[in-house]
Amino acid sequence: MAAPTSLAGYDSYTYFLITSPAPYVAHVEINRPAKLNAFLRAMWLELRVIFDKLSHDPNVRAVVLTGAGDRAFTAGLDVQAAAASEPTLAGSSIKMDVARAATVRRRDLVEFQECIQAVEKCEKPVICVLHGISIGLAIDLSTCADVRICAANARFAVKEVDIGLAADIGTLSRLPKCVGSFSWVKDVCLSARMFDAREALTVGFVSQVHEDKSKAVEAGLKMAELLATKSPVAVQGTKELLNHARDHSVDESLRYTAIWNQGMLQSDDVSAALLSGLQKRKPTFEKL
């Protein structure tokens, strides 16, 4: 794999490093290693801007999401920073009316949820590669990705119960649909206990474990490179339809699928793929 070049138009971000290690592949790195890639509000706002842009960028067909540094994918919310900006935690003596405080919190929560959800809403497939400390927001974020891969040293936890709250940025909403064992989901979410790469693989939370971070990232980039050679119409349609299927009955999903493909099957990609398949050569596809 060639050395990554920077991805045109993505060089102005503070907390994320974005490169293009292969044609049509974007590599997004959470880049605050000194703080274990812990998240500030400015970071999730930036994350949304980036993934919204990747979603519509015709030069991108697959995305790999990783964390900078050796120690952590991300240690989650930067709790100290959050506490500092939170009057009640900082010991403010002024009590807001409960309904008004609720309104402020709801607006903040919805904004936060939407920022993280930008990863799921991104039309291109996102492969998340986790390593080291991967707790709290790491779980929210990675359950928004399509494929989860990890290094053997990854240490996971749904940590929120230990800071006195029920996880609300997506983990509780998505985890029951990412793995099969509801007993296991309840166990890790209620207890906030750590689990390792092997356990994550056994329950199906990740679908590959690699020796170390660099091997895991390499595997993630390789998968992205492969996806980027395929019809973007087919790949992006597959992502859309699988996410829809997760949340709907089979009948609803079949109906939606037929409506989706009544248009998409008219794409030139179908004949391009078919012909190159019959002729045993590599197809090329128009930008999308």
Added chain:
Amino acid sequence: MAAPTSLAGYDSYTYFLITSPAPYVAHVEINRPAKLNAFLRAMWLELRVIFDKLSHDPNVRAVVLTGAGDRAFTAGLDVQAAAASEPTLAGSSIKMDVARAATVRRRDLVEFQECIQAVEKCEKPVICVLHGISIGLAIDLSTCADVRICAANARFAVKEVDIGLAADIGTLSRLPKCVGSFSWVKDVCLSARMFDAREALTVGFVSQVHEDKSKAVEAGLKMAELLATKSPVAVQGTKELLNHARDHSVDESLRYTAIWNQGMLQSDDVSAALLSGLQKRKPTFEKL
């Protein structure tokens, strides 16, 4: 672990023994070992009373459900008793009008479903520890619990097909959402075959297997003890939101979660947990 003391206010039940092996932990034992803990109607009515009470009891933060005796968690419905009270089975020659018989059966079924569902509706997390014979109602009951643990000698079966009916107290409704392999679910539900602890672990029906009953119960109590040290606001919210997520789309779940937490995040537990986390000491939380 200290010797269990009886839990105040729970000493008047006929079929269940309720103790408190640790602070804020309730241990509910199905107590009809001579009959393999098989269930009579009086038992599920009592079960509902107990779990409705535990649900709102501020002295309880986690519940462990086990079966008394060495041989069985429960052998399910006490079929002989049921047959005796069922006129058509007992050979009564009077045929009721089908619609009227249907109405009687529906009311009975709904009552039965609601009694067992009391375990799921209990606001506190419930850890179910299964051992020995664990068939029929054992599956209905345990799928209502949050976490399932078993002893190596546990023998499970979705037995209903063998008594001529489709399981209707919850197994068919919940099992597809408790484990990942739908092929396996269909296999065990259609064939009524036995499966053992190892198989239950592989498919994710249970999340731990222990050497024998006493080890399994100990593990269950330990987990309960751990959960009971955590913020009850966080733990109970997590249970509520995970059960909601199981039954709703991700978008619905996110919305519900934000509404839930707009109030719950105002709890003092958040600052208590945060501060004790920063100060590396054990937090205490108000009753709930």
Added chain:
Amino acid sequence: MAAPTSLAGYDSYTYFLITSPAPYVAHVEINRPAKLNAFLRAMWLELRVIFDKLSHDPNVRAVVLTGAGDRAFTAGLDVQAAAASEPTLAGSSIKMDVARAATVRRRDLVEFQECIQAVEKCEKPVICVLHGISIGLAIDLSTCADVRICAANARFAVKEVDIGLAADIGTLSRLPKCVGSFSWVKDVCLSARMFDAREALTVGFVSQVHEDKSKAVEAGLKMAELLATKSPVAVQGTKELLNHARDHSVDESLRYTAIWNQGMLQSDDVSAALLSGLQKRKPTFEKL
């Protein structure tokens, strides 16, 4: 197991061979081995006719679906035949209006989906035994079956992305509900990569792997034979209620189950099964 006899009334099909290897068991074989059992439109239309008939046939209580020949369960859509009948692929220069072309495609897709769905809608349980090449439509078809078993040589792929489209006959709608790991589902659906029997078992896509095709088919027939000895009221109700549960919340499922059983529990099968259970003899059940 006795030599299979032909099943009365099912001898007129072109692409499927239907026999009765045991009482109340139908064995449906996809029978176009020279073309790796690849599907033409005439085949899925025939498939629907067959499964609609099996669904209501009182002489059938369980169905086994296999592919003829050593090499493939099915290689999926017969792409060359499909291309020949598809004007745009065949290089026709006449461009249809997009909306009108969409309408034609939607009608075709819905017909195709409904034909394959006949396997799921069949009131009797269907055990699908896969071997060798099992790609594309093989996945759509087998996810409609209740139980999936395979031979060790089975090679699977959700192949559609490689022909430029998102799978639309049911794989994307059902696979997320057949296995637990959503990361794995995304991986195989986005990449169109092959996976083998062992991987299929690990993720729960199949629930048994056997040494070779004949062993796998034997196991499938044995399971069907077992199901066929049980109450058809109980077995068919269990299939109906599990499929309903997959697509509904637990509350919806419980309500539907109670309504279903308010009638079905009045069946004589309940007392027949109960009595024979108490008397340790094999019950017989009326046709359904």
Added chain:
Amino acid sequence: MAAPTSLAGYDSYTYFLITSPAPYVAHVEINRPAKLNAFLRAMWLELRVIFDKLSHDPNVRAVVLTGAGDRAFTAGLDVQAAAASEPTLAGSSIKMDVARAATVRRRDLVEFQECIQAVEKCEKPVICVLHGISIGLAIDLSTCADVRICAANARFAVKEVDIGLAADIGTLSRLPKCVGSFSWVKDVCLSARMFDAREALTVGFVSQVHEDKSKAVEAGLKMAELLATKSPVAVQGTKELLNHARDHSVDESLRYTAIWNQGMLQSDDVSAALLSGLQKRKPTFEKL
């Protein structure tokens, strides 16, 4: 219509008077006229007991719900009593933790909702006759009834906004499904303004307006008497299926309906009704 006799087994209630003005008809009167039939907690608990009992009582086939006295169906919640029992309103200086206060309120709300919902869950049709002041809880209660009739002097309001809260006992959940104009629903719910009988009829909130209370009650009783002469299997099934239809898609409703009637159509009531129809005589039906 004969003078109402008391209904056997319903004479022990404090806040409701229950009579039987015609065979199989129960007349439930809210009986706290001195306080404009305003509701205390004890009243809604009693209401639930009564309607749960009516629901299964074979001697009841239709229910009429009215308010005692000339002035009001009900003035809603007894706000003064509620305020007295509510520490924060009563000026208590102790502030509960927000999450714990939320939990208490949620439990109270759910109990309150369930008590009022007993009217909707009652298997027998309920005709609500409103007159005079009919505000707040009057709307919650009447939207749980099947048919709404009123006297010309009825004065309605969704009053909750004026006591600083969004109506939470059912009005906001049901009113959009009781009348067609969503603009009108928003208008009356947001503004808390009064509307009269004529307006209620125009928008379809009530389906009949009568000159005065006695005429309206007479009409309600007459309708109940008519319903009570019909097959209870047909009438109760119709109520169940219409309430299900309100909350489900047409496809879901059709499926549920078929399952319901697969049993219910086997009732002797069908032949009894058909034959008496052909023979132009009044059928009689077994109790249900």
Added chain:
Amino acid sequence: MAAPTSLAGYDSYTYFLITSPAPYVAHVEINRPAKLNAFLRAMWLELRVIFDKLSHDPNVRAVVLTGAGDRAFTAGLDVQAAAASEPTLAGSSIKMDVARAATVRRRDLVEFQECIQAVEKCEKPVICVLHGISIGLAIDLSTCADVRICAANARFAVKEVDIGLAADIGTLSRLPKCVGSFSWVKDVCLSARMFDAREALTVGFVSQVHEDKSKAVEAGLKMAELLATKSPVAVQGTKELLNHARDHSVDESLRYTAIWNQGMLQSDDVSAALLSGLQKRKPTFEKL
């Protein structure tokens, strides 16, 4: 309006007369006036064949459904014929097992529902013109149509309760979504009482009332003629999206609408309609 000519390809039906009174308009007449157009099973099977064909027929853009003769749109199910073919009604002494009888009835019901639903599933808009006796199945049938018009002499009833059953062919599923007043729906469905054209208009069940049958049919044909001049892509999309919206949340509907139109907006009809609009001339549209 020109004299109706027969519609090519639709002249072989026994119970329906199909003509083409205007370009792209099909007029389907229920044609069993001697029996008040009462329905036999053969009729609903034929109805399905006809509407399935109209649905895909490029020569049809709008359908009008009426009943032959002066006296009735339809008197519903031909009860005498139904009773004759129904063993239990005909006094057969053999009692089938309840579960097996339920299965037979469910299959019949689902077939019957699907036949009537063919009117709703027809891709072309259907205008139903009712007159005279319009009871029972008349309501099921007309609620599947898009627009309901009636003659002043129309007499409606949801008659099923009077034959001992809850309406199961679609009335209970669709009526709550066809009119706004749920109180009125409950009133007419529970009581089986007659209601006239004026009442039907007031509650919104029909949207036009005309002096007599011929005026009403003329109005229906005129509306169909108008719809047939418009873009069939636009008209058929509108029908599809409105039926989808009825059964889904606004968010689901918006998403489905966008997917539908991502293809359909590429139609040449859009520019054809726009240009002819700007040029004040009548557009013509390709067949669909």
Added chain:
Amino acid sequence: MAAPTSLAGYDSYTYFLITSPAPYVAHVEINRPAKLNAFLRAMWLELRVIFDKLSHDPNVRAVVLTGAGDRAFTAGLDVQAAAASEPTLAGSSIKMDVARAATVRRRDLVEFQECIQAVEKCEKPVICVLHGISIGLAIDLSTCADVRICAANARFAVKEVDIGLAADIGTLSRLPKCVGSFSWVKDVCLSARMFDAREALTVGFVSQVHEDKSKAVEAGLKMAELLATKSPVAVQGTKELLNHARDHSVDESLRYTAIWNQGMLQSDDVSAALLSGLQKRKPTFEKL
């Protein structure tokens, strides 16, 4: 009513004029009267910015939306401008691949839908006052508002079919839930015919008709002024819960309502409203 003053912070918009005619009331005027207030893309983007801001603005408690000029609320999409910017309409000979064109259109549609939906998502109630020409987008826009009022001269049409497409910005999704008669909805949506103020009132599309535009606007402002005097916690909660109820079953809505109010009932507004009610004086409420 005092002369409107400009609303601080809302003076920089190109296409909308925003004033504050009363405390806590915002009046948003579509301000492109020379073009009959027809919409350009820049306008709906601006509309979203405005309503997103109003939604969280503590100085606003109710919003009135009107159109400038005598002739039109809005004539809908500025078709000429849209045609000019649309290559296929402008006669461009380059044909884009169908799937890629579909993707572009879907993104545009979703953006457009979201901009208009900002009116519905605005946390404050929105009263829409329509007059004169009110077609196409006028319907989409007004169905997002909470209350619809019109002048006697208002002329409405769901115009989209006449430009060759199915309405996709919200009319088809919301209209079936705004009025009761589905027959009427189908009629106006399929035919694109005009309907007037009287008809709009009869079917419940608007809830008030006033003599002329100025009277209608006055009435809208008066209603807004009234709403602005009430508890914003109660008013905004009512909007949220009614919109939720429209899209969910009664059971879902009750559950959501209880969760919402477990926090909101702790507001000081409840005691403020209750006390001022008991003391017959006007309450004041904190900003929200």
